[in-house]
Amino acid sequence: MTALEVKNISKIYKIYGSPAHRVKEIVLxxxxxxxxxxxxxxSFTLLPGDTLGIMGENGAGKSTLLKILAKTLKPTSxxxxxxxxxxxxxxxxxAFNPEFSGEENIYLNAYLIGLSRDEIDARKDDIIAFSELGxxxxxxxKTYSSGMQVRLAFSIATSVNPxxxxxxxxxxxxxxxxxxxxxxxxxxxxxxxxxxxxxxxSLYLIQELCGRAIWLKQGKTEKIGETLAVINAxxxxxxxxxxxxxxxxxxxxxxxxxxSENPLWLEWIKITDEEGREKELFNTGRHVKLSMRIRVGDxxxxxxxxxxxxxxxxxxVIMSGFTTKMDNLPPVTFRDGQExxxxxxxxxxxxxxxxxxxxxxxxxxxxxxxxxxxxxFFVEHFTGELGVVKMDHQWNIRP
Amino acid sequence: xxxxxxxxxATSTFDTIKNIFAFRHILFQLVVREIKGRFVGSIGGLLxxxxxxxxxxxxxxxxxxxxxxxxxxxxxxxxxxxxYIMAGLFPWMIIAEGLLRGTSSMIENAxxxxxxxxxxxxxxxKAVVAPFLSYGVAILLxxxxxxxxxxxxxxxxxxxxxxxxxxxxxxxxxxxSATLSVFFRDVMQLMNIIITFWIYVTPxxxxxxxxxxxxxxFMYVNPLYxxxxxYQSLFLSGTLGNWHMLLLAALWSAAFFVTGAFVFNKLKYExxxxx
Numbered sequence: 001m002t003a004l005e006v007k008n009i010s011k012i013y014k015i016y017g018s019p020a021h022r023v024k025e026i027v028l029x030x031x032x033x034x035x036x037x038x039x040x041x042x043s044f045t046l047l048p049g050d051t052l053g054i055m056g057e058n059g060a061g062k063s064t065l066l067k068i069l070a071k072t073l074k075p076t077s078x079x080x081x082x083x084x085x086x087x088x089x090x091x092x093x094x095a096f097n098p099e100f101s102g103e104e105n106i107y108l109n110a111y112l113i114g115l116s117r118d119e120i121d122a123r124k125d126d127i128i129a130f131s132e133l134g135x136x137x138x139x140x141x142k143t144y145s146s147g148m149q150v151r152l153a154f155s156i157a158t159s160v161n162p163x164x165x166x167x168x169x170x171x172x173x174x175x176x177x178x179x180x181x182x183x184x185x186x187x188x189x190x191x192x193x194x195x196x197x198x199x200x201x202s203l204y205l206i207q208e209l210c211g212r213a214i215w216l217k218q219g220k221t222e223k224i225g226e227t228l229a230v231i232n233a234x235x236x237x238x239x240x241x242x243x244x245x246x247x248x249x250x251x252x253x254x255x256x257x258x259x260s261e262n263p264l265w266l267e268w269i270k271i272t273d274e275e276g277r278e279k280e281l282f283n284t285g286r287h288v289k290l291s292m293r294i295r296v297g298d299x300x301x302x303x304x305x306x307x308x309x310x311x312x313x314x315x316x317v318i319m320s321g322f323t324t325k326m327d328n329l330p331p332v333t334f335r336d337g338q339e340x341x342x343x344x345x346x347x348x349x350x351x352x353x354x355x356x357x358x359x360x361x362x363x364x365x366x367x368x369x370x371x372x373x374x375x376x377f378f379v380e381h382f383t384g385e386l387g388v389v390k391m392d393h394q395w396n397i398r399p
Numbered sequence: 400x401x402x403x404x405x406x407x408x409a410t411s412t413f414d415t416i417k418n419i420f421a422f423r424h425i426l427f428q429l430v431v432r433e434i435k436g437r438f439v440g441s442i443g444g445l446l447x448x449x450x451x452x453x454x455x456x457x458x459x460x461x462x463x464x465x466x467x468x469x470x471x472x473x474x475x476x477x478x479x480x481x482x483y484i485m486a487g488l489f490p491w492m493i494i495a496e497g498l499l500r501g502t503s504s505m506i507e508n509a510x511x512x513x514x515x516x517x518x519x520x521x522x523x524x525k526a527v528v529a530p531f532l533s534y535g536v537a538i539l540l541x542x543x544x545x546x547x548x549x550x551x552x553x554x555x556x557x558x559x560x561x562x563x564x565x566x567x568x569x570x571x572x573x574x575x576s577a578t579l580s581v582f583f584r585d586v587m588q589l590m591n592i593i594i595t596f597w598i599y600v601t602p603x604x605x606x607x608x609x610x611x612x613x614x615x616x617f618m619y620v621n622p623l624y625x626x627x628x629x630y631q632s633l634f635l636s637g638t639l640g641n642w643h644m645l646l647l648a649a650l651w652s653a654a655f656f657v658t659g660a661f662v663f664n665k666l667k668y669e670x671x672x673x674x
Contacts (some may be wrong), residue, residue, distance in 0.1 A: 023583075072512070072516055072670075072671050074668035090515075095513075097436070099439050100439070102434065107428065108429070109515075111429070112515050113515065119426075
């Protein structure tokens with residue numbers, strides 16, 4: 001049995017220059033609009049337990065597709081078959097009444113999605129606890145920050161135990177701690193065999209959460225299939241598109257912020273040789289060691305997770321990236337003052353300027369607790385090779 | 400947020416009643432919250448539900464009964480005139496508020512409609528039903544007073560039926576105007592003007608007999624005329640009066656409800672695109 005069957009869905013918007021053109025069209029019976037194809041002929045089928053990531057540029061039709069799946073928009077053509085309860089968190093936040101308290105809005109929203117008073121009474125405490133709004137729940141929603149509204153909306157949407165969960169880029173607001181909780185809850189849903197449709201600009205989240213992915217380009221399915229294949233195709237296309245554009249400091253846009261706000265942070269990152277001497281200039285093929293010292297803000301909390309490294313060239317191209325999780329190491333239990341070293345006994349990159357991007361993540365390697373760039377270091381080589389990397393090679397010249 | 404408990408929301412004309420009935424508990428909660436929330440943050444709070452109609456009534460009584468010396472019937476004194484005005488004015492206030500809030504019910508809840516899958520007609524129903532409750536106390540007290548002082552016991556049985564007809568009439572007009580206002584915002588301005596005019600072109604603050612002959616004929620195309628005529632006759636004489644009026648009121652209710660529900664159902668899935 002399928003959970004969701006989407007067949008040849010298209011959505012066409014009529015764009016009118018002014019409201020009067022609509023009247024003209026009705027009276028004169030000839031078109032006064034231009035046509036915008038938000039979605040063209042999109043089809044896919046999901047089985048219960050499938051997770052589908054949706055990627056694409058802004059305006060590619062991602063939100064339109066999710067709204068159609070949540071049934072708040074009607075497709076212009078095509079058919080949609082849904083089996084089971086659907087909970088959807090569309091765009092940022094729910095439609096709250098700003099004058100009412102958070103608690104009253106829980107009731108209003110839950111009534112409209114079809115819960116009875118008893119069901120809401122039973123779930124209310126969980127919803128409030130998950131949203132972590134505390135005493136704010138008694139205050140009018142107009143006093144909430146956008147992050148608080150999303151927290152409440154996410155709590156309500158996921159508390160109804162749906163079979164199909166639709167999330168549209170809701171995790172981009174809210175603080176790091178809540179993002180982590182959301183990711184945890186989505187992982188729970190995934191483990192419980194629920195169908196998830198997830199739209200995000202974070203390809204990494206899609207890669208880790210979703211088994212399949214769809215890439216929408218100008219309303220059309222550009223590619224659909226196994227997540228990694230779709231992500232690679234999409235990333236390729238984005239790079240191609242960006243080529244020639246000067247990208248400035250694109251590396252650091254994930255959560256960062258002042259240290260005092262982070263549960264843990266890096267006291268320092270050093271780049272040294274095998275003897276531990278800090279250096280700025282290295283030779284290709286020699287030993288390069290990256291060292292870091294971890295600080296934990298509140299030693300009563302135990303954090304465990306993974307460390308991720310991105311080795312970037314100065315033009316932001318990632319030369320290589322990996323995490324302790326990919327290397328099959330168990331999650332690290334971070335301690336205050338802990339030092340972690342990473343050695344490259346035979347540094348393979350040829351001459352250039354490089355830096356490391358260090359990320360401390362949770363145990364799924366999904367949520368970033370902290371990230372930081374190292375200082376830039378220089379590599380020289382005098383062996384005349386061309387290109388990016390010194391490759392292990394062997395000639396075999398037969399007489 | 401949306402949760403598809405109902406698999407598909409039905410869309411034929413009479414499904415409007417079905418949908419509203421299926422969501423009646425939710426409608427009740429929404430109405431209660433609407434009434435509670437209407438004056439939230441003000442010191443008067445719920446009291447404003449009484450202060451508003453009473454002050455409006457006082458100003459009309461002052462102008463029409465005290466200053467203009469309006470007298471109804473042949474033997475009526477100032478007391479009868481006051482009863483006459485109240486009989487029409489309370490139902491009129493329910494209609495006027497229902498129509499104004501009903502017309503804007505879709506636009507006001509644009510965010511909700513775009514994010515949640517539910518029968519949107521309950522938003523119009525909420526807007527139309529809420530004034531029945533907020534003015535309900537005034538009408539109830541007025542009815543009890545008339546019943547006890549004049550012994551018009553029939554009133555208690557007939558009044559709910561007429562109010563029900565009025566509810567369907569207001570809901571029908573609201574469904575129509577709310578639909579149109581999604582596509583043409585001008586409809587909201589137009590409804591404001593209609594409401595301003597309607598109270599004066601309907602015999603509410605004056606008896607129909609004061610109208611010139613040519614204007615009397617127009618009363619048959621004024622849907623409010625039969626309603627007001629029935630209310631005035633009920634409260635002044637305790638009878639239904641001319642049964643033609645009842646027929647006319649029922650016809651207007653049915654006509655507007657069917658038209659409103661038909662147009663609304665035809666277009667409600669376009670709302671999210673236009674809001």
